């Protein structure tokens with residue numbers, strides 16, 4: 001039988017105990033170190049990291065009460081807070097053994113122990129220490145991975161002068177804990193800005209948790225945001241933290257805040273006002289320590305006027321406001337962004353280096369990009385996949401027929417075709433703002449959504 005690759009330390013002033021423990025454990029573990037002098041503890045701890053430490057409660061002859069054991073246990077945990085210590089105690093020491101557990105020992109054994117009992121206990125502790133190490137490694141790996149992703153995402157590319165004040169604001173606000181509201185059309189980089197604020201803040205090493213409020217149903221809202229305890233409702237099979245808790249000490253990014261219904265706005269406001277939450281089904285109050293960044297493409301101020309959005313909630317969120325201009329108002333950014341996405345996607349699809357010829361760049365500059373940077377990103381990705389030559393031609397870009405130069409829509413007397421054209425024009429005129437477009441068309445917002453789905457817009 002091959003031995004387990006683990007190091008076990010046994011510290012006991014009874015040579016008989018050391019001899020027996022060594023005999024039993026060395027059959028299963030690769031390294032077993034025994035020591036009878038507690039003064040050597042520091043030296044031994046400096047030499048190796050042990051998977052399990054078996055520690056006697058009483059060292060000096062005649063001394064009972066376990067004071068020495070507790071002192072040594074504290075010393076071990078001071079040097080290595082993750083150490084797994086098994087206390088070795090005499091029958092009368094049970095109370096003090098329990099105290100040792102409270103101090104951080106993993107388990108205790110009562111002397112004299114049968115051989116199987118020692119082995120089984122040390123093996124169980126070894127397995128526990130192994131799995132805890134694995135979890136720790138996974139967590140560290142995940143953190144590094146998240147950090148890498150965040151780093152990549154926080155690369156905001158822009159040369160446009162209209163973006164300069166925005167960069168200054170990001171830099172200034174990142175140093176504070178102020179709540180930030182990011183406004184802008186779809187695809188203008190609101191999430192990117194939120195991540196940049198997080199990464200540049202002192203919370204940068206903690207979690208950045210995004211909640212897409214447009215995608216959360218009213219029934220799931222509380223449990224998603226505040227968490228729940230086991231049995232709180234039929235599907236709650238275990239305790240689960242909510243996004244607020246996960247964002248603790250970090251940043252909570254509430255995307256599509258304008259899509260939140262009034263009753264849910266009230267629930268969110270309460271949590272933000274009192275800076276505390278309780279998991280669904282629990283009375284325990286958990287304090288909140290989060291930086292809040294919210295974003296929307298909806299006209300929040302107009303919605304406040306129409307009683308569609310709570311003014312008090314808006315004031316909680318907009319301590320600092322950042323308004324991102326659409327891509328058509330920062331055309332200088334089109335070329336560097338296109339270059340950036342070309343590099344990303346030629347790498348991703350393992351294509352040779354590609355570039356745009358002048359006519360192609362002019363085509364991109366002349367287009368209004370209603371979907372903003374995300375649309376440009378997708379257009380470049382598609383072109384990289386489909387192009388036959390590394391010099392991208394205008395035909396490689398299939399842009400929607402709505403360039404600023406304005407290809408006029410073909411006239412049609414078909415009612416549905418006319419309605420579709422009217423909706424497209426209204427959305428364009430409102431700069432992608434659907435509430436405004438709905439007002440312009442004389443529809444309710446939900447009617448507009450329904451018609452957009454019908455016409456595949």
Ligand SMILES: Nc1ncnc2c1ncn2[C@@H]1O[C@H](COP(=O)(O)OP(=O)(O)OP(=O)(O)O)[C@@H](O)[C@H]1O
Pocket residue numbers: 153155156157158184185186187188189190191192193255295297337340373374377
């Ligand atoms: N300045 C920029 N530099 C590089 N990439 C950018 C920039 N702005 C946006 N992007 C990229 O464009 C895409 C859309 O950006 P993002 O998701 O941040 O926009 P958004 O405004 O949050 O969109 P939505 O309103 O649809 O949620 C992302 O892939 C993002 O990385």
